[in-house]
Amino acid sequence: MSEIDRLIEEHIPRLRRYARALVGDRVCADDLVQDTLERAWNKFHLWRRGSDLRAWLFSIMHNVHVNGVRKNSAAPPLLPLEDDALQMPVRATQEDGLQLRDVHAALACLPQEQREVLLLVGLEEMRYEEVAKVLEVPVGTVMSRLSRGRERLRQIMAGAAVPALRVVK
Amino acid sequence: MSEPMLNESELHAYADGQLVERRRAEVEAWLVANPADSERMEAYRRQNEALHALFDPVLDEPIPQRLRRPERQPWSMMPVLRHAAVLAWIAVGGTLGWFLHGAQEARPGTSNMALVRQATIAHVVYTPEVRHPVEVGADQEAHLAAWLSKRLGATVKVPHLGETGYELVGGRLLPGATGPAAQFMYQNGRGQRLTLYVRTNAGGSPETAFRYARENNVGVFYWIDGPFGYALSGDLDKPELLRVAQLAYRQLNP
Numbered sequence: 364m365s366e367i368d369r370l371i372e373e374h375i376p377r378l379r380r381y382a383r384a385l386v387g388d389r390v391c392a393d394d395l396v397q398d399t400l401e402r403a404w405n406k407f408h409l410w411r412r413g414s415d416l417r418a419w420l421f422s423i424m425h426n427v428h429v430n431g432v433r434k435n436s437a438a439p440p441l442l443p444l445e446d447d448a449l450q451m452p453v454r455a456t457q458e459d460g461l462q463l464r465d466v467h468a469a470l471a472c473l474p475q476e477q478r479e480v481l482l483l484v485g486l487e488e489m490r491y492e493e494v495a496k497v498l499e500v501p502v503g504t505v506m507s508r509l510s511r512g513r514e515r516l517r518q519i520m521a522g523a524a525v526p527a528l529r530v531v532k
Numbered sequence: 533m534s535e536p537m538l539n540e541s542e543l544h545a546y547a548d549g550q551l552v553e554r555r556r557a558e559v560e561a562w563l564v565a566n567p568a569d570s571e572r573m574e575a576y577r578r579q580n581e582a583l584h585a586l587f588d589p590v591l592d593e594p595i596p597q598r599l600r601r602p603e604r605q606p607w608s609m610m611p612v613l614r615h616a617a618v619l620a621w622i623a624v625g626g627t628l629g630w631f632l633h634g635a636q637e638a639r640p641g642t643s644n645m646a647l648v649r650q651a652t653i654a655h656v657v658y659t660p661e662v663r664h665p666v667e668v669g670a671d672q673e674a675h676l677a678a679w680l681s682k683r684l685g686a687t688v689k690v691p692h693l694g695e696t697g698y699e700l701v702g703g704r705l706l707p708g709a710t711g712p713a714a715q716f717m718y719q720n721g722r723g724q725r726l727t728l729y730v731r732t733n734a735g736g737s738p739e740t741a742f743r744y745a746r747e748n749n750v751g752v753f754y755w756i757d758g759p760f761g762y763a764l765s766g767d768l769d770k771p772e773l774l775r776v777a778q779l780a781y782r783q784l785n786p
Contacts, residue, residue: 368601375599376722380590384583396599404601466582485580486587490550491541506541513544517575 367407371400374420377487381421384482385428387471395431399424415493422497425479469519477512480505538562547573548580592723594659597749597767644743644761646709647754651729651763652747654706654715659725666702666717676703680714684732686759691728691783693718696776698726708732726766726773728780733761742777744770753777757784 378399382392402423403410410419470478476498483494491509495502538559545551546559563570658665668676673690681688683705690700698718706713706729713731733756745752751773754763762784764777 372595372600375595376591376593379593379595379599380587383590384587393596393599400599400601463582463586466579467586470583481579482583484544484548486583488548491545506544509544510540513576513579514572516579517572520575520579 368404370416371403371407371420374417375400377417378420378424381482381487382424384470384486385475385478387467395424395428398427398431402427418489418493418497421483421487421489422499425498465520466516469516472519473512473515477508477515480508481512481516484509543569543573544576547576593662594719594723594725596660600749600767644754644756645745647729647731647761647763648745648747648752650706650708650713650731651715651727651752651754651765652750654713654729655727655750655752655765658704658715658717659727665725667704669702670700672702673700680705680730683712684714684730684760686732688714688730688760689784690716691780693726693776693779693783696779697721698724698776701725724766724768726764726768726776729763729765730760733759742774742781744774755781757781 375396378396379392382395382399383389386392386395399420403420406423410416470481473481479498480494483489483497484491489497491502491505495505498505542551542555542559543563546556546563551559563573668679670676677688677690680703690703692700697720699720701717701719703714703716706715708731711732713729716728716730718726718728742753742755745754750765750767751770752763752765753773754761755777756762762780764773764780766773766776
């Protein structure tokens with residue numbers, strides 16, 4: 364295995380985690396990771412050595428995903444939770460009523476652009492500037508998506524009726 | 533009356549641990565004075581925790597084969613390199629064999645191919661297993677060794693591969709071509725798994741050299757040692773697998 368492959372491979376577990384959270388279904392998520400990796404292997408000469416490889420890979424995944432969503436905009440975006448995920452142990456910190464299954468379901472209700480930001484910040488723990496670079500939007504846009512996404516998630520979790528209004532940017 | 537010196541972004545930065553240190557005191561004071569915001573940020577922080585609880589287990593899953601770069605492409609483009617690599621591997625195998633047990637003529641006999649095949653099949657069957665990768669877990673290692681020793685008819689040792697990053701998950705009893713066989717499973721922090729297949733050396737072959745084979749995208753180092761034939765399988769690259777195999781060998785022959 365070449366050094367390049369090894370460098371990329373180190374990021375596969377994180378790419379898979381993010382993809383799983385983004386699209387919900389295990390198989391679709393790995394499809395997304397596979398498409399991302401194929402593009403990364405083929406375009407590796409475009410990566411500037413020394414620059415942040417994780418950001419580069421996530422930005423490829425973002426583009427692959429957005430293109431895929433555009434292509435399949437008629438298809439249902441998310442599949443229900445899998446059996447395995449349902450039986451995941453719930454940590455003790457969740458006793459406050461924030462049920463993991465509900466979070467998973469609520470996440471699926473968010474517009475994709477808010478979900479992406481929420482996951483890159485909350486799960487991938489990227490700095491806001493990195494998220495802006497990955498998604499190729501200004502930091503201000505990242506912050507407003509983050510703010511709206513989190514608040515919406517909070518309201519869904521709190522049992523408030525999900526506003527039927529389309530979120531207008 | 534407190535001035536609105538804070539913006540929403542700084543509150544998020546506080547919840548995410550991204551706030552610049554010099555603003556901390558002000559944000560904390562704001563949150564004390566504004567319990568609604570404080571509650572909101574606490575909820576956001578808990579969202580982050582929930583995301584980790586939900587999705588961090590993915591990090592420990594073994595990487596599916598289809599997400600690994602196929603090796604054929606670069607090899608086939610560079611036949612010279614491939615031949616060099618083969619020669620290098622023959623040299624490594626030969627050197628190791630000599631180093632370990634003195635140079636011996638090592639022909640991969642049919643029984644050894646069977647060893648490789650059984651080991652790789654057992655590897656691909658059990659390594660993706662999420663719920664029941666092993667029958668007896670590492671927490672009952674003494675029982676595992678005693679049980680498998682009894683079934684295989686000779687003392688089975690469980691090598692510890694921790695220094696290569698692979699920790700014992702446990703083991704299981706398997707039906708081998710010539711009787712009972714055993715499989716030990718190991719896993720590293722990234723969820724990659726290796727298996728060590730052990731079966732009795734029924735043919736009594738004296739062959740003891742380290743050999744390498746690759747079957748169904750699984751790399752295998754195998755060797756015969758005393759009463760047992762061993763095969764260490766994993767879909768990691770050869771040098772890395774070799775390092776683990778060497779350690780396993782040392783552990784089995786202290």
